Amino acid sequence: MSRRLQVLAVAATVALTGGGAQAFDDLGGMFVDLYGGAALPGVSSYDGIDYDMHWGGAIGAAVGVKTPVEGLALKLDLMASGADYVGYEYYDIGVENVSLMAVGEYAVPVTDGLELYGSLGLGGVLVYYYDTDYSGIGAGYQAALGGRAALTENVSLFGEVKYLSTFSDVDTNGYDIRYPTTNVLSGLRFSFD
Numbered sequence: 001m002s003r004r005l006q007v008l009a010v011a012a013t014v015a016l017t018g019g020g021a022q023a024f025d026d027l028g029g030m031f032v033d034l035y036g037g038a039a040l041p042g043v044s045s046y047d048g049i050d051y052d053m054h055w056g057g058a059i060g061a062a063v064g065v066k067t068p069v070e071g072l073a074l075k076l077d078l079m080a081s082g083a084d085y086v087g088y089e090y091y092d093i094g095v096e097n098v099s100l101m102a103v104g105e106y107a108v109p110v111t112d113g114l115e116l117y118g119s120l121g122l123g124g125v126l127v128y129y130y131d132t133d134y135s136g137i138g139a140g141y142q143a144a145l146g147g148r149a150a151l152t153e154n155v156s157l158f159g160e161v162k163y164l165s166t167f168s169d170v171d172t173n174g175y176d177i178r179y180p181t182t183n184v185l186s187g188l189r190f191s192f193d
Contacts, residue, residue, distance in 0.1 A: 039053075043180075054086055078098075099126075125164070142165075143163050160185050
């Protein structure tokens with residue numbers, strides 16, 4: 001994952017968690033998710049031609065609020081994931097997605113302190129090539145399934161599989177690209193009830 005993407009993710013995390021807690025208090029409590037993991041090998045499309053992608057990395061953060069509906073939460077999720085092309089190892093050629101999504105999440109308790117959840121999100125995805133000026137933004141979506149276990153009253157450990165894609169190819173300065181990713185993630189949720 002490129003250095004500028006890591007800096008962007010840290011800055012966004014600080015911005016997302018830096019304020020606004022009072023605005024969420026009336027809805028049932030705010031939470032912050034911090035996570036990371038791997039982008040599984042997949043296929044990206046470049047001007048209609050498919051290319052295999054290596055394993056990659058993924059990092060992200062979300063800020064959200066519990067709703068009055070039991071098990072339902074809403075959150076704003078920022079995630080970055082990327083990988084290199086297979087066969088171009090000596091050129092450091094790869095693609096990254098940076099997504100910002102409005103997400104609805106629904107959790108079902110399994111036992112005391114353990115729950116399963118699913119989520120769907122819509123938003124925008126910045127797609128760009130490493131260290132180039134080739135980039136573009138397109139509308140996209142994400143879907144995730146996971147489980148969460150309470151570690152303390154206000155901290156939970158979670159693991160999930162998240163699929164992210166744009167709805168169509170994204171124009172990156174004259175080149176159409178789509179890089180859907182399947183990401184295996186783990187992280188911590190910090191709740192502020």
